[in-house]
Amino acid sequence: MPNRIWEEIERLKKERGAIILAHSYQPGVIQDIADFVGDSLELSRIAARESAELVIFCGVKFMAETAKLLSPESTVVLAAPDADCSLAACMSGADLREMKRKHPGAEAVMYVNSTIDLKAETWACCTSANSVEVVEAAPSDEVIFGPDRNLGTWVASQTDKTLHIWPGGCHAHSGADIRDLREKMAEWPDAEVLVHPESPSVFLREADEVLGTGGMIRHVEKSRAVKFIIGTEEGMIYRLETLFPDRQFLAAGKIICDDMGYTTPELVLKALESQDCGIQIPAEFAERAEAAVRRMTEIGG
Template sequence: MPNRIKQEIDRLKSERGAVILAHSYQPGNIQDIADFVGDSLELSRIAASESAELVVFCGVKFMAETAKLLSPDSTVVLAAPDADCSLAACMSGDDLRQMKNRFPGAEAVIYVNSTIDLKSEAWSCCTSANSIEVVEAAPSDEVIFGPDRNLGTWVAENTNKKLHIWPGGCHAHSGADIRDLREKKAEWPDARVLVHPESPSVFLWEADQVLGTGGMIKYVKNSTADRFIIGTEEGMIYRLKTLFPDKEFKAAGNIVCPDMGYTTPELVLKALESRGNGIEIPAELADRAAAAVRRMTQTG
């Protein structure tokens, strides 16, 4: 990144009381300029605790919306305004309303990778880091879970609750090819295999650990192993290499989220300059969606 852009970002950041949040799937040059890099749960908690005038979010739309729900007095700008999530588009509020009619008495736990409309219908949101804990905490024996089928299947295997799972999926994780993972395991037979629960079940069966991105960082930190095969979006490899330069990491497959790659340093600078594209939450949905997201940040 040209030095001029970096200096201008730093200057505007302090001038405008801004904080830059970046998801662990962001490109390396964006992770490098962020004040905080983390998973959805970590960034949500930071958004709730920081009282920044301006939050520049480097990620996709639902993440910036979540930050705005938790930090309603801040101006929250998504650096790459077109960055959206294929998984969030899989299930609508209407879909959930229909499921509730079909399964009366079942509370809804909705993955944070979702629209505001869907969140507003949920008992609680969850992230991959606390999905099992949130489902366990739901005050019903049956739980509606969406929009991710792979995550829901994994949660169902790890709780005693009966789950009704919406059949949505993330294009990046769902398209992963198990033959790639097997090839990497053959190349590095001594490596520990860490896989994100949005991946297809067959990946989970062949993993040593099933973890969200924050869990992967904790696991690597505490592990005596030197090599790791990582089954999640490729931005995570950069994050792990930065945090643990003495360990080796290899992607389990070609898991790339195009929307995560939309953010550039130039767009971050533009967001700081213009404060444009500020996230707005429809007033009639804000309170209920915020309650579901707050419950998520307080669980697990």
């Protein structure tokens, strides 16, 4: 990245009271620019704690919306305005209302990778880090879970509650090819295999640990292993290599989210320069969606 852009970003950050948040799947250069790098839950909590005047979010749309819900006083700008999530797009608030009609008495727990109108219909959101805890905390024995089928299936295997699972999926994780993982396992037979629960169940069966991105970091920190095969979006490899330069990491396969790659240093600079009012949450959803997200931040993980 040219020095000029780096210096301008640093200058504008100070001038505008801004912080830059980046998800662990972001390109390496964006992780280097950011003040904080983390998973959805960590970044949501940081946005709420910091109460910055301006939050530049490097990730996808639902993440910037979540930050705005928790920091309504901050201006939250998504650095790459077109970056969206295929998983969030596959279930709406109307879909959930229909499921509630079929399963009266079941509370709804929705993955935070979801649209605002879906969050507004939800008892609590969760991340992959606290999904089991949130389902356990729901005040009903039956729970409607969405939008991710793979995560829902994994949560169902960890709880006695009955889950009614929406059949959605993340195109990046769902498309992962088990032959790639098996090839890597043959290449590095002594490596620990860490797999994200959005991955297909055949991946989860091969894993030593099923973990969200924050859980992967905590696991590597305390593990004695030197080599790790990582079954999640490839941006995570850069994050792990930065944090643990004495360990080795190999991607389990081609798990690539194009939208996560949209952010560039130029777009971060443009977001800092822009005077627009950033993410706006429609008033009809704001209060209910915020309650669902606040529950998420209060429960476990």
